[in-house]
Amino acid sequence: DQQVKQNSPSLSVQEGRISILNCDYTNSMFDYFLWYKKYPAEGPTFLISISSIKDKNEDGRFTVFLNKSAKHLSLHIVPSQPGDSAVYFCAAGGDYKLSFGAGTTVTVRA
Amino acid sequence: KAGVTQTPRYLIKTRGQQVTLSCSPISGHRSVSWYQQTPGQGLQFLFEYFSETQRNKGNFPGRFSGRQFSNSRSEMNVSTLELGDSALYLCASSVGGNSYNEQFFGPGTRLTVL
Numbered sequence: 001d002q003q004v005k006q007n008s009p010s011l012s013v014q015e016g017r018i019s020i021l022n023c024d025y026t027n028s029m030f031d032y033f034l035w036y037k038k039y040p041a042e043g044p045t046f047l048i049s050i051s052s053i054k055d056k057n058e059d060g061r062f063t064v065f066l067n068k069s070a071k072h073l074s075l076h077i078v079p080s081q082p083g084d085s086a087v088y089f090c091a092a093g094g095d096y097k098l099s100f101g102a103g104t105t106v107t108v109r110a
Numbered sequence: 111k112a113g114v115t116q117t118p119r120y121l122i123k124t125r126g127q128q129v130t131l132s133c134s135p136i137s138g139h140r141s142v143s144w145y146q147q148t149p150g151q152g153l154q155f156l157f158e159y160f161s162e163t164q165r166n167k168g169n170f171p172g173r174f175s176g177r178q179f180s181n182s183r184s185e186m187n188v189s190t191l192e193l194g195d196s197a198l199y200l201c202a203s204s205v206g207g208n209s210y211n212e213q214f215f216g217p218g219t220r221l222t223v224l
Contacts, residue, residue, distance in 0.1 A: 006152075034212070043114070043200055043215030044153070089152060096165040097143065098213060102152035 003027045004092050006101035014109050019077040021104050023090030026071065032093035035064060035075045037086045038103070044089055048075070080108045112137065114203050114216035122222045128189040131219045135182050135203030142184040143213060144176060147198040156199075159184055160206050188221075196223045 005024045013019045021035075031052040036044035050057040050064045050073070057064050063076045077084055085108045090101040115134045123129050135142050144156040155168040159178035176186040182203070188195055198220050202213035 004152075009150075036215075041217070043202070043217050045215070046212045049212065091153075096141075096158050096160070097155045097168070098153075099155060100145070100153035102150055 002102075003030075004090055004099045004101040006088075006090055006104050008104050009102070010105045010107070012107045012109060013080045015082060016079045019075075019080045019084065019106055019108070021075040021077075021088050021090070021106070023073050023075075023101055024071060025073075025092050025099075027092070027094065027099075028071065030092035030094045030099070033064070033066060033073050034091045034093065034098070035062075036089040036091060036100075037084075038089060039086050047088075077106075080106075082108050082110060084108050114201060114214055116199075116201050116216040116219050118219060119217065120220045120222075122224065123191050124224050125191055125193060127191050128187065129191060129221060130185055130187045131199055131201075131221075133184045133186075133201030133203075133216060135184070135201075136214055139203035139205055139214070140182050141204045141206035142178055142182065143202045143204075144184070144186050145200045145202065146170075147200055147218070148196075153200065156186065191223045193223050196221060 034049040035047040038044040048059050048062045066073045087103045089103045091098040117132045141160045143158040145153040157167045162178045173189045178184045198218045200218045202215045204213045
């Protein structure tokens with residue numbers, strides 16, 4: 001039962017352009033959402049989060065948008081840099097656990 | 111501050127054996143969560159411990175178990191290993207209290223079952 005879905009397994013973007021990653025969830029009880037970034041052979045590292053009472057949170061080049069009515073969130077990376085090439089996981093929190101999506105592999109082209 | 115450490119980093123076992131993985135959280139963190147990562151499946155939640163108590167458990171068979179010690183270190187055990195248990199097992203720690211806390215992940219233990 002996949003409660004958090006990332007429907008795009010991969011994304012290729014040119015350096016300097018915007019990367020938009022999408023995530024959908026089914027459980028309306030989730031009240032906290034996070035994005036993690038993962039490089040090969042390393043554990044995921046926290047990027048940015050948003051509470052369900054907000055619809056936008058910004059941190060430098062990273063902005064997360066939350067649309068509760070659509071049960072959808074997105075991560076915008078502007079501008080994309082080569083070091084952003086990694087796997088990005090969307091996660092939703094509730095009941096002392098995080099539910100993760102399957103991840104989106106981002107490749108930033110020079 | 112030292113990060114989350116997991117031991118061993120790599121493990122090869124055969125079907126039917128059992129395995130114990132260890133996780134040391136960041137100092138001061140009282141919550142430890144375990145996840146299984148397989149290709150295309152993302153991170154699947156196994157269980158979460160806070161102050162030696164399991165607060166939530168994912169949808170895994172009873173062969174998967176865990177515990178947390180008074181110093182917040184945690185272990186997970188998988189008995190009667192199956193080929194499908196081959197995966198990266200990740201441990202994450204957080205300050206605790208609720209699921210809102212940012213979780214810090216260790217590098218994982220790569221388990222291969224032959």
